[in-house]
Amino acid sequence: MDAPARLKQLTGDSAAVMRVLEMAQVFARGDTVSTAALKKAESDKKTAKDKLDKMGAAREKLKTRVENALKKKDEELEAGKKKPADLEATWAPTAEESEDTAGLKCRAELVEKIDSLKLDCVEMAEAGFNRAIEQLKLLNPELKVDNIELSSRIVDG
Numbered sequence: 001m002d003a004p005a006r007l008k009q010l011t012g013d014s015a016a017v018m019r020v021l022e023m024a025q026v027f028a029r030g031d032t033v034s035t036a037a038l039k040k041a042e043s044d045k046k047t048a049k050d051k052l053d054k055m056g057a058a059r060e061k062l063k064t065r066v067e068n069a070l071k072k073k074d075e076e077l078e079a080g081k082k083k084p085a086d087l088e089a090t091w092a093p094t095a096e097e098s099e100d101t102a103g104l105k106c107r108a109e110l111v112e113k114i115d116s117l118k119l120d121c122v123e124m125a126e127a128g129f130n131r132a133i134e135q136l137k138l139l140n141p142e143l144k145v146d147n148i149e150l151s152s153r154i155v156d157g
Contacts, residue, residue: 126150 001009129150136143 133145133148137145
């Protein structure tokens with residue numbers, strides 16, 4: 001054996017001897033691991049494992065709740081996407097509708113159209129009333145029509 005190999009062998013042997021001496025010191029002092037300490041370590045290990053199992057179960061439960069909540073929100077989102085289409089379908093013109101009402105796009109336009117029709121009805125009623133007054137004047141020229149208005153009432157004939 002050459003010198004470097006011999007030096008390496010001696011270093012390894014020295015390390016082994018040192019480990020044997022350290023073990024002898026430990027045994028001489030009585031620093032051995034007691035059975036009580038081993039039992040306590042096993043108990044601690046079991047407690048930690050139980051705690052870990054509980055945390056795993058709680059994690060799975062939370063995961064399920066989150067998945068259910070996400071499904072619910074996805075369903076609400078899909079329903080929300082369908083809602084405008086349903087509203088558009090209800091506003092779509094039908095065969096019975098006139099061109100005037102078929103062109104309405106929103107509730108505001110509908111309300112505006114209704115108000116316009118109300119005013120048209122009032123104008124037509126006034127025009128009809130005025131024509132009736134004119135006809136009465138033709139039939140009875142001496143009739144006094146000064147106090148007659150559209151909303152007047154006839155009392156005692």
